[in-house]
Amino acid sequence: MKYLVKFMFIVLLSTSSYSQAYSKAGSFDYYVLALSWQSAFCEYRRGKPACRSQKKSDFSAYNFVLHGLWPNKKGRNGHRYGYCNVSKSIKWKDKKRRWCKMPSLNLSNSVRTDLNKFMPGTMSCLQRHEWYKHGSCSGLSENKYYEVSNRLVDLFSKTSFNKLVANNAGNYIRRSKLLRAFDQEFGKGSRAYLGLKCKRVRGKKLLTEIRIRLQKDLSKIDNFKDVLPTRRFKTMRGNCPSRFKIDAL
Template identity: 40%
Template sequence: MLKTLSNWLAGAALLALSGLVQAENYDYLLLASSWEPGFCATHQGNTECANLSSTSFAGSHLSLHGLWPNNYDGSYPSYCGVPQAQINLDRAPTWCSMANYGLSSAMATQLSTYMPGAASCLDKHEWYKHGTCSDQGTDPNSYWATADWLVAKLGQTSFNKFIASKAGKYVSRSQLLAAFETSFGSGSAAALSLLCSSSGGKSYLTEARIALDPAALGDFPAGSALVTDAGTAGTCPSSNIYIARP
C-alpha cells in the first residue's frame, strides 16, 4: 500500500515541481514534520491519535504537519487572499467548520496517510494559513502533492530510521543532529530545528523542521535542497529527549 502511494506521489509531485517557480513573497520553505507518537503523548484526545499504531505510516515515520513559506527575518506570509470569515474560523479554532477548498478525493486519501492530523482538519488550517501563500497557492492538490512527496522522501532517510529505532528510549540533541548529518551531509544540521514538548516529567520529541530551497525541492533529500542559513531555532533540551512509542 505504501509503495503504491509513493509511486503515485512521485508522479504527482514531479508534475507540481516541474512548474515550480519561487514566489517573491518569501525566502525559503519550512517542512514541518511530526513524530506523531510524541505529539499524541502530549496531546491526548486528538482524533488522529486514536488510530495511531506501529503499523501505520505515522507510527514509524516522520509525518506531515505543514510546508510553510518563511522569511529570513522571522516573518512569514499568511492567509493570502483568504476571506476574513475563514480566518476567524481558523483562529477560533474551529478548523472542521472551515470551507472546503478544492481538495480532491484522491489527495484526501493521500493526506490521511501522510498527514494524520487531517482527521482533525489540520489540512484546512494549513492550506488557508500557509498553502495559499505558496507558489501553488491557487492549487491545493499540487501543494499537497509536493508536501506529501517531501515527507515520503524524508521517511526513507537514515535520519527517520534512527528516530524510529530509538522509540521508547532517550537520546541527546547531539545524537539527533549527528543522525541528520549522516543523512544529509556535513553541516546540514544547520537546516534542522528540533521541537520538544514536556509532559509527565518527560521531554518528548514532537517535530523536526527542515528549511528548504524552493528552487531545489526536486533534489530532496540531497543536501543541495537545504537552506542552512535560515537560523530557525528548536526547543529540545541538550539531553534526555524521549522518543515515544506509538
Template identity: 40%
Template sequence: MFKPVLKALLGVTLVCFGPSASFAGPQGKTTSLLAASWEPAFCEGKSGKPECKSQTADRFDASHFSLHGLWPMRKDYCNVSKADIEADKTGRWDDLPAVTLSAETEKALEKVMPGTQSGLQKHEWLRHGTCTGLSQEDYFKSAISLMDDLNTSAVQALFASHIGKEVTQSDVQAAFDKSFGDGAAERVKMHCEQDGDRRLVTELTIGLGDGTADASLKDRIASAGRTRFDCDRGIVDPVGQQ
C-alpha cells in the same frame, strides 16, 4: 512517491541546484519551513482528537514522521476572508472551505498527515498554502514529496530504532548530515515538551531554501540558512505511553 509540480513562490525567484548541490553557508536563505511531527508525542494530552483515538502501534505514524505543515516564512492567510480567518483561529476547522485533491494525493496525505482526521489540511492550506502561489494539489504534493525524503532517511531510521529511548542532538544532527549532506545538521531545529518527568521530542522544523520544480529535500535544505538546534535531547515517544 511524488515529484512536486512547484511553481515560484509569490515574489520569490527559484534557484536551480544540480545533483551535487553544496551548502550555501552564510549566504543561504530560509524561505520556508517543513514541520514534521512525532505523532505519539503530539497525542500525549490530546487523546480526544480523532487521529489520536485511532492511532495504533502498527500505523505508519507510529514509526515515521507526520506532516504538520509546509510554511512560507513570514506570510500567512493570503487573500483569505476575515470570516475564514476567524473560523480558523477559533479552531472551527469544520467550517473552513474544503481542500480538493486528486484521489492519489488525498490517499497519500491521509497516510503522512493523520491530522486530516481533524481537518488539519484545511487549516494548513488556509494559513500557509494560500501564500505559496501553488494550487492545493501542488502544495500538498510538494509537502508529501519532501516528507517521503525524510521518512526514507537515516533520520527516520534513528527515531524508529529509538522508540521509547532518548535521542540526542549529536545523534539527530549526524543523521541529517548522513542523509542530506554535510551542513544539513545546521538547518534543523528539534522541539521538545515536558510530559511529567519525561522530555519528549515533539517536532522537527527543517529550514528550506528555494529550489527547482523537482528539487529534493537535500537540495532544498542545502540552500537554506542556518538555525539553532534548540532541544539537546528527548525521548522518542511510543504509541499509547501515558
C-alpha cells in the same frame, strides 16, 4: 488633537498597506517543513481523533508525519507571512480553530488518499488550517501544494535520519547524536537547517517535532538532499535539551 488623529490614520494606513504587501503569494524566501512525531504529540493531545485511533500498523507509528509546509521570509520568526488572499470570515474561523467549518479543498483522490496517510491531523481538518494560513502563500494550487507536501514526507521517511529516530523509539537519545546524523546524511553544516522541538509531558522531555528549512524552489524532488537550501540562512532554532526521549506507541 487633530495632529494625533492624523498621525494615527497614517500609521493605520501604512500598516494595512504593509500587511497586504507582506502577505503576497509567492513573495517568500524559503519553506519550513514541520514534521511531527505522532506518538509524542498524542501524549498531550490524547483526545484528538487521530490519537484515539492510532495503531502500530499506521505509518505514523514509525515515521514523522506532516504538520505543515510553511513559506517564510528571511529574518522573520513566528510565521507572520500567511493568509494570502484569504477572506476575513475564513481567517476568523481559523483563529477560532473551527477548521472543519472552513471551505473544503479541491484535492484529487490520489493526493487526498496520500494526505490521510502522511497527515493524521486530516481527521481534525488540519489540512484546511494549513492551506489557508500557509499554503495560500505558496503560489501553488491546493492540489499541487499537498502533492509536494506528500512527496516530501514520503522521501523523508526513507532517510537514515528517520530510521534512526524510529529505531530509538522508547529510548532516550542525545541531541548531538541527531544533529551529527543529519550532517552525515545531508552534508557538513546541514544541521543549521534542522530545528528539534521538545515538550515536557508528565515530567519527561519528548521530541514532538522537527522543523527543516527548505529552498523555495521545490520543482525537483527526487532526493531529500535536493530540497535543502543552496545558500546560508540563520540557524534553525530548537528547544530540546542535551538528552530527551523518543516516544513509542
